[in-house]
Amino acid sequence: MFARLWRSTFGVVALVALAFTAATIAIGGIAYEVTHEALEEQLDHRVRVETHALLAETRAGGLAGIADAIRRREEARTASSLDYVLIDRAGRTIAATLVPSVQPKRGYEEHFRFRRGRYAGVGQSLATPLPDGLLVVVADRSDLEDIDRTLERLFIVALGAMLALGIAAAALIGWLTRRRLSRIDATAKAIIAGDLAQRVPGDRSGSEFDRLAATLNRMLDRIAALMENLRQVSTDVAHDLRTPLTRLCNQLERAVTSEGDADRVAAIRAARQQADELMEIFSAVLRIAEVEGLIEHQALAPVDLSALLEEMADTYRPDFEAGERRLMTSISAGLQVRGDRRLLAQAISNLLENALRHTPVGTTVRLAGTSIADTIEVTIEDDGPGVSPADAQRLFQRFARAEVSRTTEGHGLGLALVRAIAIRHGGEAVLSRSVDGFGVAIRFPHIR
Known part of the structure; x- marks a missing residue:
């Protein structure tokens, strides 16, 4: 005891x-x-x-x-x-x-x-x-x-007052501490019971308990976002994989019921193609989860973003020319960020691939990199048809695709990965509003 x-x-x-x-x-x-x-x-x-x-x-x-x-x-x-x-x-x-x-x-x-x-x-x-x-x-x-007797009486009185104040202070501080902790305990019990919207109340005093409440609330917000993300992923995966799985089952059924070898081989090849598509979707989803969950353990290092953008532009320019599109660049020199060069290259590649895949012939795509205030901004914009305001609200979600892109290849995971990579580097990915067509801006913090 x-x-x-x-x-x-x-x-x-x-x-x-x-x-x-x-x-x-x-x-x-x-x-x-x-x-x-x-x-x-x-x-x-x-x-x-x-x-x-x-x-x-x-x-x-x-x-x-x-x-x-x-x-x-x-x-x-x-x-x-x-x-x-x-x-x-x-x-x-x-x-x-x-x-x-x-x-x-x-x-x-x-x-x-x-x-x-x-x-x-x-x-x-x-x-x-x-x-x-x-x-x-x-x-x-x-x-x-x-x-001597007066000193003894004063000493006894002072000692008694010290003991009384000590006991009173212990009781008061204990009561205040239990009262503040009971709020945290009540919030935790409510969350355990299933009410994930509960948060620890704070008093904006800046005290230790107030800072603890703010930290716990940020943690709960992060957990709630991850749970919502998991729910969304589960729903999207179940919804978007239904079609390729149905096709796979149909092709396998066709292979089983085909009488001729040629028809059976064709059905098996089609089933294999559907299986490859499913593997591609699962790999993309897993890659996004790894980036969002910070499973990437490589230490972030200074990256010459200007050189990386020039290199990506040189790599994709022949593809744009072959597709009868133009790739223009406007890249400032000396752009430096702290990050993973491979992930940054993948984000730029996804955006350039989207521009190649979803724009009509004759479109001009502009790749730009510049320093604005305390951030570095990379934009990839085109003068194509763009997207509707309703589609723009959800393009960075998994499996989200604009209506105009339904007839083209893809699974709606490219922009979700771009956003995850931007957040991984302490930045953000947003739609660019500077053009009539479609554009994405990625913002990174300067190296400190």
Whole structure:
């Protein structure tokens, strides 16, 4: 039980309070001892000074002179006056303002017990031997003991206040912590129950709990996006693979029922072609999942994007010319990004392939790379027919295709991969609005 207590917030704060209490006891004890010793030293000094003054005052008068001086001091006595005892060589008391409880000893005595009328007290004394007797000067310790008791009471009160404040602080902090954690716990339980829209409430205070809530909410948003992505992928795969799977089954059925070898071979080849198409779709989906899930473990390195764009343009220019299209370039020099050169090349390749596949003869395609503010932007635009506003909203989703592209080859995965690669590099991929046809802009952060 105690082991669990010290691991709780209340237990930790209580432990800190106990540590402060122990420190208070140590500091209080040291302060008490130092103060007590200082006051005792002050009493000793006062007794010593008074003894020297009394001896100097009556140096020529002997015991009789000292006795007269003691009587004068007794007549002028105040509450803070010292006490005196003068004893001759035979041990008789010649003059005294008090009655010693025991025979005085030479030198200092810290606890000298005496009586003064009905009052019994303890004092600090200095017994000085004389040629024909003994002079004892006594300072009452009652004031010192009063101060000691006052210090003890103050110390006890301070210690009690420290303990009370420590316990109260532990209870308050424990309550506040449990209250904030209960919100996180309630949110987690709601999410476990299936309500994925729940988020940890924050108070915008910038406190540790508020920052934790913001971090957890970002994590939950990421998980929700991945779950939605998984749901979308599952739906899209089930929907878009139905046609090629149906074709595959039909071709296999045709191969089984064909009587002639030529028809059977043709059906098997057609089935093989459908299977290759399915493999291509699965490979593309897997590639997008790898990029989006950050499964790529290669460390990002500086890439000369200008050189890469020039190289891709030189590679695809013959294909554009063969397809009776023009590829124009406008690439700024010195564009540098931090990334994976192979993935960047694949993104540019996908966009150029889309331009080749989905634009009519005579289309002009423009590949541009430029630096804008703190980003580097790569655009591939054409002056073709473009897409409708309804299609533009979903082109970066998996298996999404514009209506004008339904009659051409493809599976609607190219732009989804481009977007995944852009996000992998800390950027974004959006539709370009600078042309009447169709265009995609990829934005990357500058190397920092």
